[in-house]
Amino acid sequence: MKRDIAIIGGGIIGSAAAYFLARSGQAGDVVVIEPDPSYEFATTPQGAGGVRQQFSVHENIEMSKFSLGFFKEFADHLSDISDVPNIQFKEQGYLFLVTKDGEETLRQNQTQQASLGVNAELIEYPEIRHRFPSIERSDIVLGCFTPDDGWIDPNSALWGFRRAAEQLGAQYVRARVTSCQCRNKFPQKRRSKNPQLANFR
Numbered sequence: 001m002k003r004d005i006a007i008i009g010g011g012i013i014g015s016a017a018a019y020f021l022a023r024s025g026q027a028g029d030v031v032v033i034e035p036d037p038s039y040e041f042a043t044t045p046q047g048a049g050g051v052r053q054q055f056s057v058h059e060n061i062e063m064s065k066f067s068l069g070f071f072k073e074f075a076d077h078l079s080d081i082s083d084v085p086n087i088q089f090k091e092q093g094y095l096f097l098v099t100k101d102g103e104e105t106l107r108q109n110q111t112q113q114a115s116l117g118v119n120a121e122l123i124e125y126p127e128i129r130h131r132f133p134s135i136e137r138s139d140i141v142l143g144c145f146t147p148d149d150g151w152i153d154p155n156s157a158l159w160g161f162r163r164a165a166e167q168l169g170a171q172y173v174r175a176r177v178t179s180c181q182c183r184n185k186f187p188q189k190r191r192s193k194n195p196q197l198a199n200f201r
């Protein structure tokens, strides 16, 4: 079997990658190698399904903004695909809470998130008590609330991506990869401009 792109593992990451590659129509043949179509031991079905923009790294925030928008309109994006499960997006927001030690970091993160267009609101503890009465801890000093964030059913999202990828031409092969041979060397190490990612390739 010869294919242009082989994706190892058909969980939500592999299936989403297969979907976007197949959707582009320019990626060539895509095969996803996945040994267990029941996903019994995969991480995805065990996830809580939280989709949040509260990150500290620029790239993560941008990726989450994209994901959030995509998940909110999941059914529309996949409207040409049959048998897409309802991922049950619930826009309930995310609330991060910190004690004094984390206050400065939370403020820095909120500044960065807001500068990237995220609706992220800092809330002092008395206001947290007023808006979220179930939260009562005297050591909390500050919160950051992103009301646009929410929750999905990750198993449904996985199957939505997988069905879409398959209907758009990606092939799922039931097998387990046991070894790989790399014929081409990886490109020269490129350093990110982001100091937090400087040591990652």
Ligand SMILES: Cc1cc2nc3c(=O)[nH]c(=O)nc-3n(C[C@H](O)[C@H](O)[C@H](O)COP(=O)(O)OP(=O)(O)OC[C@H]3O[C@@H](n4cnc5c(N)ncnc54)[C@H](O)[C@@H]3O)c2cc1C
Binding pocket: 008, 009, 010, 011, 012, 013, 014, 033, 034, 035, 036, 039, 041, 042, 043, 044, 045, 046, 047, 048, 049, 050, 051, 175, 176, 177, 178
């Ligand atoms: C309790 C819990 C709560 C979480 N909550 C959240 C949350 O709220 N929000 C969030 O964003 N994330 C959350 N996560 C993390 C999230 O679930 C994972 O990041 C995500 O599911 C990873 O997807 P994946 O496709 O990489 O991995 P998986 O879903 O594990 O898929 C990997 C696939 O690779 C296959 N595979 C393994 N070895 C091979 C091989 N040799 N050859 C071929 N295939 C192979 C496996 O069969 C599997 O299907 C949570 C995770 C847990 C455990």
